[in-house]
Amino acid sequence: MVGNTFGRIFRVTTCGESYAGGFRKNLDIPKELFGGLMAIVDGVPPGIKLSADFVQQEMDKRRPGQSDLDTPRQEKDKVYIFSGVMEDDLTTGAPVGIIIPNAVVEDQHLSKHKSYKEVVRPGQAGYTFFKKYGQFADNIGAGRASARETAARVAGGAVAKAILDTMGIDVISFITEIHGIKAENITYELAKENYRKNELNCPDLDKAQEMMAELRRIKAEGDSCGGVVEIIARGVPAGLGEPVFDKLQATLSHAIMSIGAIKGIEFGDGFEHSKMKGSESNDIPYFDESGRVKFKTNHAGGMLGGISNGDDIRIRVAVKATPTISIKQDTVNMYKQENIQVEFNTRNDPSVCPRIYPVCEAMVRMALLDALYVAKGYRAVSQNIDPRWDNL
Secondary structure, three states: OOOOEEOOOOEEEEEEOOOOOOOOOOOOOOHHHOOEEEEEEEOOOOOOEOOHHHHHHHHHHHOOOOOOOOOOOOOOOOOEEEEOEOHHHEEOOOOEEEEEEOOOOOHHHHHHHHHOOOEOOOOOOHHHHHHHHHHHOOOHHHHHHOHHHHHHHHHHHHHHHHHHHOOOOEEEEEEEEEOOEEOOOOOHHHHHHOOOOOOOOOOOHHHHHHHHHHHHHHHHOOOOOOEEEEEEEEOOOOOOOOOOOOOHHHHHHHHHHOOOOEEEEEEOOHHHHHHOOHHHHOOOEEEOOOOOEEEOOOOOOOEEOOEEOOOOEEEEEEEOOOOOOOOOEEEEEOOOOEEEEEOOOOOOOOOOHHHHHHHHHHHHHHHHHHHHHHHHHHHHOOOOOOHHHHHO
């Protein structure tokens, strides 16, 4: 398996699976080393304050079993930093290594997943993993295709957050739609004010109640649903991104679209641009009182020509319904090569939206920090550019 590293200079490599460790419980090793997830973060500068508690705060946003709106699996996602940090929780400049053990790997759940080994779960990656890895694919809890894989991403994103915080760059994500129930016109200020004030992390507190009622109704049916998650990055300087293949929105798209369950992405007004005239979609520049260029609107979502323009970066993503549901469905048995019907009675989220927004935050932070490294390095050796342009 390749493709487990994201970034060029700030690089995050992850490993681990949904039930990794369930097959090593009889070995004479500490429980924390049975198995789980790991993140190795390269490109961390020295002297950054980074504690396990800081990372844990981010991990707790996506931790399962916190309400009846997500899976009842009670993983604690306890974080252990095992390299790259010394006295006073300060980074050394060496790679930061993070371990997240799997704690809930009971035999009853392993056995249930084994019983489905030969069967394709509709909407899940079982068939494509079987085509790629054959009989050796990890099929317990979907293995590396499981949403549990994203815990390591959140850990890596927490390291990026610690660095971005020193630069005044803030990334916040929130839910704006569940199964067609929409919260509209959410500003950065409202998102900050109402951040995580309900189980969905929807800044519109009234709409959130409607969304949660709908989720509980769908859960009672044994079904699931999707929604929309938005991300805002504030404080991003102008000049990040490369104008051809490595446009900033291309890098951000790579980061976001690598998350399982995300099926669509748009920036700024996104698909609404198809309905606008140029006079409507253009963001008009002006000089503010400090003599810097600002824009009267932000239809472009904070990027022009693939390069950040200093405005808020705004991203909207479509999240599909959780594929594993408690309703009998038609499928196939790959080993017996026959059509069958199965009801998959395993622990699952009625929607992944309540736990996917911190993953979106993490991936956007990684992408922005990596783009910052590239931009600052390029500018450092571009000695012939007139420095007065930096003040515009």
